[in-house]
Amino acid sequence: MTLPSLIDLGMRPFFQQQLSLEELESCALGRVVEQHKSEVVLLAGGEVKRYKLPPKLEVICVGDWVVFNGERLIRVLDRQSLFQRKAAGTARERQLIAANIDIVFIVSSLNDDFSLNRIERYLALAREAGVEPVIVLTKADLCADADSIRAQVQKLDPLLSVHCVNGLDSDEVAALKPYCQKGKTLTFLGSSGVGKSTLVNGLLGTSEMATGSIREQDSKGRHTTTYRAIKWLPEGGLLMDTPGMRELQLSDAKEGIKATFADVEALASQCRFADCGHESEPGCAVRAAIETGDLSLRRLENYQKLLREESHNTASLAQRRAKDRAFSKMVNTVQSQARRAKKFK
Ligand SMILES: Nc1nc2c(ncn2[C@@H]2O[C@H](COP(=O)(O)OP(=O)(O)OP(=O)(O)O)[C@@H](O)[C@H]2O)c(=O)[nH]1
Numbered sequence: 001m002t003l004p005s006l007i008d009l010g011m012r013p014f015f016q017q018q019l020s021l022e023e024l025e026s027c028a029l030g031r032v033v034e035q036h037k038s039e040v041v042l043l044a045g046g047e048v049k050r051y052k053l054p055p056k057l058e059v060i061c062v063g064d065w066v067v068f069n070g071e072r073l074i075r076v077l078d079r080q081s082l083f084q085r086k087a088a089g090t091a092r093e094r095q096l097i098a099a100n101i102d103i104v105f106i107v108s109s110l111n112d113d114f115s116l117n118r119i120e121r122y123l124a125l126a127r128e129a130g131v132e133p134v135i136v137l138t139k140a141d142l143c144a145d146a147d148s149i150r151a152q153v154q155k156l157d158p159l160l161s162v163h164c165v166n167g168l169d170s171d172e173v174a175a176l177k178p179y180c181q182k183g184k185t186l187t188f189l190g191s192s193g194v195g196k197s198t199l200v201n202g203l204l205g206t207s208e209m210a211t212g213s214i215r216e217q218d219s220k221g222r223h224t225t226t227y228r229a230i231k232w233l234p235e236g237g238l239l240m241d242t243p244g245m246r247e248l249q250l251s252d253a254k255e256g257i258k259a260t261f262a263d264v265e266a267l268a269s270q271c272r273f274a275d276c277g278h279e280s281e282p283g284c285a286v287r288a289a290i291e292t293g294d295l296s297l298r299r300l301e302n303y304q305k306l307l308r309e310e311s312h313n314t315a316s317l318a319q320r321r322a323k324d325r326a327f328s329k330m331v332n333t334v335q336s337q338a339r340r341a342k343k344f345k
Pocket residue numbers: 138139140141142165166167168190191192193194195196197198199
């Protein structure tokens with residue numbers, strides 16, 4: 001494919017409206033398709049641009065929309081969604097993984113490996129990032145009761161899109177194509193071996209875009225470049241595949257967990273005691289729902305487990321950060337003592 005237009009890349013009013021009049025007149029927009037330690041690569045409607053990252057702009061990642069003026073990067077536009085590892089509280093220590101993703105396919109296989117708990121964990125990550133999840137249950141050909149498992153997943157959230165597919169059958173994978181239209185940015189989440197690459201291959205088909213390569217013009221004429229992190233789907237969607245997606249953790253993800261377990265949260269708000277532990281307290285609406293079968297014990301326990309894990313991760317990150325600060329203070333003190341000692345030699 002030749003260089004995609006801004007619309008192909010996912011430009012929409014949410015981003016456009018952030019530009020000031022002055023920026024509209026003098027600047028241009030580009031989307032980050034590759035990020036290196038000190039350099040980013042942008043596709044900017046008809047051009048490929050490479051920029052050294054100014055120190056102030058280091059908080060940038062694949063998928064970001066940026067404003068540039070000639071040879072200068074100006075700023076990153078507000079994001080519609082963001083997957084990140086909050087390595088610690090400060091912006092500098094955050095690890096951004098992928099920005100402005102529209103849809104995440106949460107992939108789980110229907111064989112022995114199937115786990116509602118794991119799907120809930122991925123849902124919490126998707127909700128925390130602000131990305132619409134679509135559940136894809138693979139290996140339907142290896143499962144005798146795919147429909148009943150699918151119903152269990154649907155029960156997690158009646159509004160959730162859930163698909164059962166045999167990833168090796170292109171006709172079945174075609175059910176996912178409506179999500180992959182022009183201007184949409186997609187990504188995948190799921191454990192190793194569940195069939196993510198198989199789905200990607202199925203969606204890519206045999207088109208030349210499959211390699212993520214685009215033709216660009218340079219001084220020597222046309223040549224083809226491949227971007228590792230992105231692939232164009234035949235329907236026009238943009239598939240982002242950054243290795244960081246595999247390392248996502250539940251830290252600072254309370255909102256995502258709450259959104260995923262909105263039903264449990266709603267019940268808990270009806271408990272007699274505001275700090276109800278949902279154990280044996282009188283007037284516990286959560287336990288009552290478990291007794292009537294409206295809520296499963298599994299779901300309550302997973303909700304509590306994910307919250308514990310989240311606060312443990314968040315606390316240990318805060319601790320590590322404090323330790324790092326103490327360490328660098330110590331290093332600074334030693335260094336300045338050494339410098340002073342040298343001066344007086
Ligand atoms: N029978 C059957 N096999 C499948 C299906 N989807 C994937 N497989 C097989 O499962 C194995 C793992 O699939 P991959 O697509 O490599 O899984 P992955 O999620 O990309 O794995 P990682 O690269 O480790 O993250 C391969 O041997 C696939 O052929 C399916 O729907 N049915």
